[in-house]
Amino acid sequence: MKKISEEHFFNQQACVEATNLYVFDTRTRGSRAAPQKKKLRHGGKKMEIICLDLEGVLVPEIWIAFAEASGIPELKKTTRDEPDYDKLMNYRLDILAEHNLGLKEIQETIAKIDPLPGAKEFLDKLRSLTQVIIISDTFTQFASPLMKKLGWPTIMCNSLEVASDGKITGFKMRVENSKFTTVKALQSIGYETIASGDSFNDLGMIKASKAGFLFRTTEQIKKDYPEYPAFEDYDDLYNAIEKVINS
Ligand SMILES: [Mg+2]
Helix, strand or coil, X not given: CCCCCHHHHHHHHHHHHCCCCCCCCHHHCCCCCCXXXXXXXXXXXXXXXXXXXXXXXXXXCHHHHHHHHHCCHHHHCCCCCCCCHHHHHHHHHHHHHHCCCCHHHHHHHHCCCCCCCCHHHHHHHHXXXXXXXXXXXXXXXXXXXXXXXXXXXXXXXXXXXXXXXCCEEEEECCCCCHHHXXXXXXXXXXXXXXXXXXXXXXHHHHHHCCEEEEECCCHHHHHHCCCCCEECCHHHHHHHHHHHHHC
């Protein structure tokens, strides 16, 4: 087996980290050949990863569904009514405290919410095509009962701070501008991303990806972003993603 020198190894690492890769001609034993621009390939295949939004794409809006399931209409307020996320979350936590609702009660209610019809079949089909990550602004503890129903896909979201008596005392956002930051991070480790979502907070990852699709979005977003194909059905979204992967 051919021994790879340390210099060659680190050169390979640098290749992965760079957007434009320098290709080393192995025939010249690691010496630098004329730099060429090449797309990252793995065994001749592109390394693509699909980044999907959760709420509105695979499951209903959790807080709206929870407001209905718990009979607390004040919890229907969303980012469309209150754009300041911290303010909105503190408002929600105050209401939960007023109704003496802890994490256990909320998870029991969320467990009664089902994924959108056809969502699991769509996700299963997509995961057989390539890797899928769900990138969401929700919280791990809320998403958990729904992830169970979706067959435990990988999800990257935020977390709630929960006291030993089960009361929710706060929340921790994983990173700022999480969807955009996460796709950029995936790209920095050699992936090409394909993203889809329904809302304003998905536009960052959609714009930053190799291909982006709107799914069950609003008329306003469709009008403002005509460059992104918008779909209503899982089959249409699947076919568009498959086309990108096979291109
Ligand atoms: Mg959404």
